[in-house]
Amino acid sequence: MEVSDARRLTALEYENARLKKLLAEQMLDNAILKDVAAKKW
Secondary structure, three states: OOHHHHHHHHHHHHHHHHHHHHHHHHHHHHHHHHHHHHOOO
16 A cells, blocks of 8 residues: 555545534434424424
8 A cells, every 4th residue: 555545545534434423413413303393292
């Protein structure tokens, strides 16, 4: 593995972590909205 490959891998790992965090936040928001919608007013 060359230095450029290692840098690219590091950048991709960082981007992957960022996207996973974003997905988790969106899933939590979705769960909250479903819970609110299911409650009777």
